[in-house]
Amino acid sequence: MIKIVIIILLGQFSLNGICRDKIVIGSKNFTESFILAQMLALLIEDSTNLKVEKKLGLGGTKVAFDALKNGAIDVYPDYSGTGYSMILKKKEILSPVDTYQIVKKEFTEKWGINWSKSLGFNNTYALAVRKNDARFEKIKKISQLSNKVEKLKYAAPHEFMERQDGHRGFSQSYSLNFASNNITAMQSGLMYSAIEDANVDLIIVYSTDGRIKNFNLKLLEDDKSFFPPYQVSYLVGKKVYDDIPALRKIISKLEGVISEKEMINMNYQVDFYKKSPRQVAYEFLKKKQLIDLDFKFANNTDGLFAYLKSKKQYLVKILKEHLILSFGTLFFSFIISILVGILLTRYKYLAKITFPFINTIQTIPSLALLGFLIPIFGIGTIPAIVALFLYSLLPLIRNTYVGIQSIDKDLIEAARGVGLTNFQILKLVEIPLALPVIFAGLRTASVIVIGTATLAALIGAGGLGDPIFRGVATVDSKLILLGAIPAALLAIISDKVFALIESRCVSDGIKN
Amino acid sequence: MIKVNNLTKSFSQTKKPAVDDISFEVESGKIACIIGTSGCGKTTTLKMINKLVTPTSGDIYVNSLSCLGHDDVQWRRSIGYVVQKAGLLPHLNVFDNISLLANIKKRDKKQIKERITYLMNIINMQDIDFLERYPKELSGGQQQRVGIARALMENPSVLLMDEPFGALDPITRGSLHEELLNLNRELKKTILIVTHDISEAFKLGDQIILMDNGKIIQSGSADDFRDRPVNLMVKNFIQGQLND
Ligand SMILES: Nc1ncnc2c1ncn2[C@@H]1O[C@H](COP(=O)(O)OP(=O)(O)OP(=O)(O)O)[C@@H](O)[C@H]1O
Numbered sequence: 001m002i003k004i005v006i007i008i009l010l011g012q013f014s015l016n017g018i019c020r021d022k023i024v025i026g027s028k029n030f031t032e033s034f035i036l037a038q039m040l041a042l043l044i045e046d047s048t049n050l051k052v053e054k055k056l057g058l059g060g061t062k063v064a065f066d067a068l069k070n071g072a073i074d075v076y077p078d079y080s081g082t083g084y085s086m087i088l089k090k091k092e093i094l095s096p097v098d099t100y101q102i103v104k105k106e107f108t109e110k111w112g113i114n115w116s117k118s119l120g121f122n123n124t125y126a127l128a129v130r131k132n133d134a135r136f137e138k139i140k141k142i143s144q145l146s147n148k149v150e151k152l153k154y155a156a157p158h159e160f161m162e163r164q165d166g167h168r169g170f171s172q173s174y175s176l177n178f179a180s181n182n183i184t185a186m187q188s189g190l191m192y193s194a195i196e197d198a199n200v201d202l203i204i205v206y207s208t209d210g211r212i213k214n215f216n217l218k219l220l221e222d223d224k225s226f227f228p229p230y231q232v233s234y235l236v237g238k239k240v241y242d243d244i245p246a247l248r249k250i251i252s253k254l255e256g257v258i259s260e261k262e263m264i265n266m267n268y269q270v271d272f273y274k275k276s277p278r279q280v281a282y283e284f285l286k287k288k289q290l291i292d293l294d295f296k297f298a299n300n301t302d303g304l305f306a307y308l309k310s311k312k313q314y315l316v317k318i319l320k321e322h323l324i325l326s327f328g329t330l331f332f333s334f335i336i337s338i339l340v341g342i343l344l345t346r347y348k349y350l351a352k353i354t355f356p357f358i359n360t361i362q363t364i365p366s367l368a369l370l371g372f373l374i375p376i377f378g379i380g381t382i383p384a385i386v387a388l389f390l391y392s393l394l395p396l397i398r399n400t401y402v403g404i405q406s407i408d409k410d411l412i413e414a415a416r417g418v419g420l421t422n423f424q425i426l427k428l429v430e431i432p433l434a435l436p437v438i439f440a441g442l443r444t445a446s447v448i449v450i451g452t453a454t455l456a457a458l459i460g461a462g463g464l465g466d467p468i469f470r471g472v473a474t475v476d477s478k479l480i481l482l483g484a485i486p487a488a489l490l491a492i493i494s495d496k497v498f499a500l501i502e503s504r505c506v507s508d509g510i511k512n
Numbered sequence: 513m514i515k516v517n518n519l520t521k522s523f524s525q526t527k528k529p530a531v532d533d534i535s536f537e538v539e540s541g542k543i544a545c546i547i548g549t550s551g552c553g554k555t556t557t558l559k560m561i562n563k564l565v566t567p568t569s570g571d572i573y574v575n576s577l578s579c580l581g582h583d584d585v586q587w588r589r590s591i592g593y594v595v596q597k598a599g600l601l602p603h604l605n606v607f608d609n610i611s612l613l614a615n616i617k618k619r620d621k622k623q624i625k626e627r628i629t630y631l632m633n634i635i636n637m638q639d640i641d642f643l644e645r646y647p648k649e650l651s652g653g654q655q656q657r658v659g660i661a662r663a664l665m666e667n668p669s670v671l672l673m674d675e676p677f678g679a680l681d682p683i684t685r686g687s688l689h690e691e692l693l694n695l696n697r698e699l700k701k702t703i704l705i706v707t708h709d710i711s712e713a714f715k716l717g718d719q720i721i722l723m724d725n726g727k728i729i730q731s732g733s734a735d736d737f738r739d740r741p742v743n744l745m746v747k748n749f750i751q752g753q754l755n756d
Pocket residue numbers: 523530549550551552553554555556557
């Protein structure tokens with residue numbers, strides 16, 4: 001008997017610890033990150049038996065990096081400059097090689113995280129002009145513009161204008177003497193239309209943005225190397241780096257392989273031809289002869305019906321995830337809130353402490369709350385449920401409390417006078433009378449939870465937010481609607497269903 | 513039998529007591545009426561007898577049992593209590609309001625039904641579909657009558673009634689007076705009624721207790737009050753109302 005138990009335990013152990021059969025790939029929430037994650041996924045599927053799980057579209061560097069650190073994902077692509085300035089918080093601008101050496105060394109020492117070699121291209125800031133603008137015909141390098149730009153109009157994203165190492169350093173370093181009324185800070189989407197319509201002449205862009213190709217722009221060379229290097233690598237978590245040596249070999253196939261032009265083109269394929277990141281990654285690998293498998297991809301120019309049909313499985317999956325997230329949370333928080341709400345009506349001094357606390361939770365922006373929870377709960381379904389749970393507390397507890405609190409005291413006394421115990425008063429008088437208010441809280445909470453659950457996609461918990469955020473990142477409105485419409489319908493339906501349940505539970509004697 | 517000795521209730525230490533050292537006894541099978549101006553402490557006295565309010569000092573006996581050492585809930589269940597403004601639960605229909613305690617005690621459904629039919633006759637609401645209605649669908653007087661039926665449901669030997677006939681027209685009120693006197697005569701119930709109405713007190717009360725400012729000014733029969741008022745205030749109180 002004991003032997004069997006030991007064998008089973010050992011079996012469990014080896015499954016979890018030694019023979020890993022699964023690898024979790026993450027990505028951040030923009031086109032390029034999606035493509036690079038899919039590229040690695042395809043190569044792993046092609047050459048190993050490992051199961052690939054994808055947690056794509058994580059909401060920012062912090063989320064992705066924390067997830068890697070605590071093992072919720074095994075690998076994701078990121079940029080040397082991001083690791084250098086955002087994670088290591090270093091300021092001094094160094095050469096690409098030095099920057100890479102520092103992040104590689106410090107990440108290994110601090111967290112056991114390994115940086116692969118650069119995949120080749122550099123995605124940093126760049127100065128772009130129209131290809132057909134005659135004034136720039138002979139200009140290839142930024143330094144050629146020194147002291148010649150007073151009459152030119154110039155736009156850059158807000159963050160670039162504000163950063164110390166952004167606009168100010170840039171214009172000084174190259175002696176760019178823009179007239180102050182020719183400088184505009186702009187949202188990046190608008191910037192491209194502005195330069196197309198010749199409302200501005202020079203704009204600051206990300207150097208691998210697909211729109212550079214679409215809007216027919218050319219980049220001027222940063223010949224003084226002012227912009228910090230942002231070379232992309234795969235970051236590999238400590239455990240998986242040791243456990244799966246094959247992964248190193250696979251990644252090395254991609255090192256130094258992708259040029260800037262190729263990356264721009266891939267981003268362009270996704271953002272403008274609405275191809276899926278996976279298809280674009282696949283076509284690139286095929287072209288480079290890095291992959292053997294043959295895949296078929298649905299054509300995104302098909303009609304709406306065909307589109308929905310091709311997404312049916314996916315839609316069912318994310319809908320399921322969303323339902324579990326929202327209603328799982330509501331179920332627990334409803335039970336707990338009712339109990340807490342009742343408790344607070346019995347111990348008023350507790351209410352004085354509790355309400356400021358749960359009010360404060362409500363004011364924390366959702367993304368910040370998720371950010372707090374990641375170090376504790378990692379990424380995925382659990383921190384998402386915890387966050388949703390915290391958000392649903394206020395309407396539920398407050399309405400339970402207020403609902404009971406606002407019952408006429410004489411009525412309670414009459415019931416007590418008849419000879420009801422405290423528990424009977426709660427069960428037969430207070431709760432039935434508070435039900436309309438409690439239901440109002442439940443309906444508010446359900447709308448909050450279903451809406452906020454879309455953000456769960458940013459921490460790898462899936463749900464209807466997954467297509468929404470991927471759609472936003474890859475400028476794909478079909479994909480956005482694929483998540484947004486069901487989410488809105490779900491909120492409306494659940495409100496109606498709760499209203500129906502309410503009208504069944506609440507006595508006609510207290511309906512108006 | 514209801515008996516209180518030196519009963520006092522102070523809601524705060526600074527203000528003067530709401531009920532100030534009162535003593536009286538209602539013998540078994542008798543009806544006593546407490547009258548007095550608004551705020552003189554009538555409801556507070558009733559609530560103390562029903563153990564809804566804890567006395568500051570003094571003793572209470574019902575059927576020779578001291579209220580001390582008795583479980584509050586059991587005590588209240590043995591007493592019928594008609595609340596000042598009927599106190600019906602708005603989410604329950606008339607039937608469920610009346611049978612509230614009977615259901616908790618898990619009494620036989622058929623017996624409950626029979627008893628309620630009987631009580632609806634007593635309060636003169638046997639006709640229409642009243643049992644199905646919610647309190648908001650009743651007039652003020654009908655609500656008060658249902659409140660009385662609820663207090664009678666468990667057939668208690670002692671009834672406390674806080675202005676039970678306040679919102680009733682003279683005809684209904686008269687018939688309920690008769691019913692109450694019958695109940696008292698046939699079932700030997702001990703009844704303590706709070707009222708504003710001196711003629712009602714004279715008609716129903718074997719004994720009348722006049723309170724003012726938390727104290728008992730005079731206690732005795734209707735004749736005592738008519739013929740031998742203890743002071744001018746009592747005399748004026750009685751005459752002022754009877755002349756209306
Ligand atoms: N819970 C309480 N806390 C403080 N004071 C109270 C409380 N209940 C009653 N009182 C005060 O005690 C006094 C007596 O109140 P009580 O309700 O017994 O008057 P009452 O004789 O029934 O008057 P009414 O005829 O208007 O019903 C009043 O002054 C009232 O304000």
